[in-house]
Amino acid sequence: xxxxxxxxxxxxxxxxxxxxxxxxxxxxxxxxxxxxxxxxxxxxxxxxxxxxxxxxxxxxxxxxxxxxxxxxxxxxxxxxxxxxxxxxxxxxxxxxxxxxxxxxxxxxxxxxxxxxxxxxxxxxxxxxxxxxxxxxxxxxxxxxxxxxxxxxxxxxxxxxxxxxxxxxxxxxxxxxxxx
Numbered sequence: 001x002x003x004x005x006x007x008x009x010x011x012x013x014x015x016x017x018x019x020x021x022x023x024x025x026x027x028x029x030x031x032x033x034x035x036x037x038x039x040x041x042x043x044x045x046x047x048x049x050x051x052x053x054x055x056x057x058x059x060x061x062x063x064x065x066x067x068x069x070x071x072x073x074x075x076x077x078x079x080x081x082x083x084x085x086x087x088x089x090x091x092x093x094x095x096x097x098x099x100x101x102x103x104x105x106x107x108x109x110x111x112x113x114x115x116x117x118x119x120x121x122x123x124x125x126x127x128x129x130x131x132x133x134x135x136x137x138x139x140x141x142x143x144x145x146x147x148x149x150x151x152x153x154x155x156x157x158x159x160x161x162x163x164x165x166x167x168x169x170x171x172x173x174x175x176x177x178x179x
Contacts, residue, residue: 006168014141018106018161018169021139023082027051027132028072030063038127040073042115047085051075082136086174089134092117096177099167106166109135138166 001009010017027043029035036053043051051073059067077085092112102108113131116123123129140161145153170176 003168006165016140016159018138018140018166020082020086021078021137021143023077023085024074024135024137025077025085025132026054026072026074026135027130028054029130030065030071032070035128036070036073039130042127042130043073043075043132046115046118046121047075047077047081049075049077049081083173086134086136088120089118090174090176091119095175096179097170098179099163102163102166104163106138106161106163107136108138108166108170109133138169 025043025047027039029039040051040053052075053070054072054074056065056067056069056071059065065071089112093110097108097110101110111131111133112118114129115121115132116129138161140159142159143155145151146155167178171178
């Protein structure tokens with residue numbers, strides 16, 4: 001289908017129009033202690049939410065990482081906070097996302113090399129510079145029937161979100177160019 005046909009279907013059937021379910025921001029430091037606390041403060045400043053710490057799944061002797069040691073922090077943003085964060089972060093990657101960043105369900109992710117490139121963030125030599133991963137999960141209204149506890153059912157094949165529809169929605173709402 002062409003873009004015009006998809007827009008027409010979305011106007012006629014609003015349950016088919018995709019939306020952003022959540023944005024997960026992951027900041028991995030690789031060691032615990034003071035560097036992780038600095039990363040937590042950076043993530044808290046950027047997202048205005050308290051990050052949760054993530055532990056190492058296995059020990060890696062070469063990197064001095066033990067199993068169960070906290071080495072990363074992450075935040076999940078939903079609804080308007082997710083859209084606001086994306087509009088703040090996407091100019092760092094010049095509002096361009098590779099088509100290969102999208103999976104078969106329409107979700108996508110991208111990385112930021114330095115958090116100080118985000119508009120409104122100043123460099124603090126005491127904190128340092130961190131990179132982060134941003135993962136965006138896309139859904140359609142009605143996906144809850146698949147995930148609920150009671151009477152969960154399968155989604156119909158016409159209701160499954162495709163990468164092309166997800167790309168079109170992101171292009172329309174956030175002005176992102178697909179490369």
